[in-house]
Amino acid sequence: MNRIEGKLVLLGGGKMGRALIKGVLSAGVTTESQLTVVEPHAGAQQWWRDELPGVSVTGDGQAAIEAAQIVLVAVKPNVVQQVAGSFSGSWGERLVISIAAGVTLERLQNLFDSRCVVRVMPNTPCLVGAGASAYACGEAVSSEQAATVAAIFSAVGVVDQVDEQLLDAVTGLSGSGPAYVFVIIEALADGGVAAGLPRPLAMQLATQTVLGAAQLLQETGEHPAALKDAVASPGGTTIAGLSVLEQNGLRSAMIEAVKAATERSRALGSHA
Structure with a gap:
């Protein structure tokens, strides 16, 4: 895995920022001494001091940004403009990485007055090191800087570089996808309860079933249809259940x- 050279500043010390920093530290992508977190809220600052005491924490990021080679913008989309304006003139040619959903490269380039910007779409499983992220680069981003982005986000899951026009589809699939899976797990558990299982056992079985199925698919490299066929024996229980899923349009609904979700992402991006 590539190691980051130079200083990295995190703007926004919330859950996703915490996950990313913990990931890169655990993977050896960077060190605590190379990191500064800019977080205005005292309670959030205290978390960093308690959990990662070697990381510098400040409420005023001007000096930190000017000394950094990489700035990771981990704030909500409606705060990006304020953040960019607060440190106007400080961005220069340093690499700016934004995880703000729906904020386009063109918008980022204008706000930060820089062509050295990257837009990333991560998802919430990054919080447990099992994320799926994709990123698109601005005009002036070098191959070395793109590799830096890949190193950061591969520390919390898998990551791919794509054309920006594909990021809305990434949002519709992996960005929103965890919510779809949570609904499926909840429905499986409800089915177990309806069939007579205690709720805690039904939830445990449903969660582990989805986790195990995904791991089996990933590790074998088999097509999901082949793995499905291996479970569905002739005239058995699984094919009976699959028939009901087809009748009720599960595949089409997904x-x-x-x-x-892809179309909604496009609409939000155009409004932004």
């Missing part, structure tokens, strides 16, 4: 959910 496809339409991804398409709807």
